[in-house]
Amino acid sequence: MTALPLPAVRPLGERARRRRRTLLLCAAALAALVALTSLGLASGQVSMAPGTALRALLGLGDPGDVLVVQQFRAPRVLAALIAGAALAVSGSLLQRLFRNPLASPDVVGVTGGASFGAVLLLATGASQLLTPLAALGGGLVAALALGAFAWRGRVAVGRLVLVGLAVQAGLAAAVNLMIVRFPAELASSALQWTTGSLYGSTWPGVWAGGGAVAVALAAAALQGRRLSVLDLGDESAAALGLTPARARLHLLLLTIALASLAAALSGPVGFVALAVPHLVRFLAGPPTPGTLALTALAGAALLLGADLIVLHLLPVHGLPVGAMTATLGAPWLLILMIRQGRPVDRSTS
DSSP, rough: OOOOOOOOOOHHHHHHHHHHHHHHHHHHHHHHHHHHHHHHHOOOOSSOOOOHHHHTTTTTTTTHHHHIIIIIIIIHHHHHHHHHHHHHHHHHHHHHHHTTTTOHHHTTTTHHHHHHHHHHHHHHHOOOOOOOOHHHHHHHHHHHHHHHEEEHHHHOOOGGHHHHHHHHHHHHHHHHHHHHHHHHHHHHHHHHTTTTTTTTHHHHHHHHHHHHHHHHHHHHHHTTTHHHHOOOOHHHHTTTTTTTHHHHHHHHHHHHHHHHHHHHHSSSSSSSHHHHHHHHHHOOOOOHHHHHHHHHHHHHHHHHEEEEHHHHTTTTTOHHHHHHHHHHHHHHHHHHHHHHHHHOOOOOO
């Protein structure tokens, strides 16, 4: 597989143009988020004007509107925004760490581990406030399994994707086995969760998961300089005083935390973490702190937009948002794999 290209040193004028383009794209993504959020709060079986929905969100207006917006629509919208941002940023970090455009949490097994942890928690009947911790623990287990297989087999970084797919398949089989063995009243809720769904989002879950995701996103923003040094290569990073192995471990744990917490909010939604970083690189160029912010905004907009399509545009009622993102993402993954499999023409380089 072809590794991601290292960022090149560019003239100041071109860097300034890229910075302006990134700012404009961030403004456009933020405007799209505002529009999608207003639509998500206002649309449904009880339709209302966007202004009415925003007032209801603040507790103003008709009590019925306030109940619908605050208790049912707002938690779902916020869960989509938080989970989408966390998934997109985790995918961007993972692709830069592995220098592989196919690396993402749902491909290398992290979201499968988060599903395992969360479903195991559902089996015990514990409080849903513990779901983020259970998902994080499951994601760490998957990462440990990935690392163990890679270390024992001395797998190159480019082949970690294949090992991750094997780990993901094994964890999915374990989750399906637990669901089959569940009592009937638990099996339906667990199955709904594992398909990647925002249905039933509650304020306790949003506050618990959202607070943890905000801390992890802030930590990711502070790691920008370290990531830029790692992009130069291990030898150059060591010459600049950075320990590459330790830095990669810290960043990998941060990536696992983001993906696992996102899975705790929305279930294992696929392909958001894979597709959004590619889209941002295509539109804004090489990674910078600004493109990381753009990645978070684009991920939030993509997941919320997919959920609104599922809720209001498709004739199938109750379809989970994970089915929509998988439908959009599967062709994207196939295209990427075909492109990575093409031989490189060295004569023009």
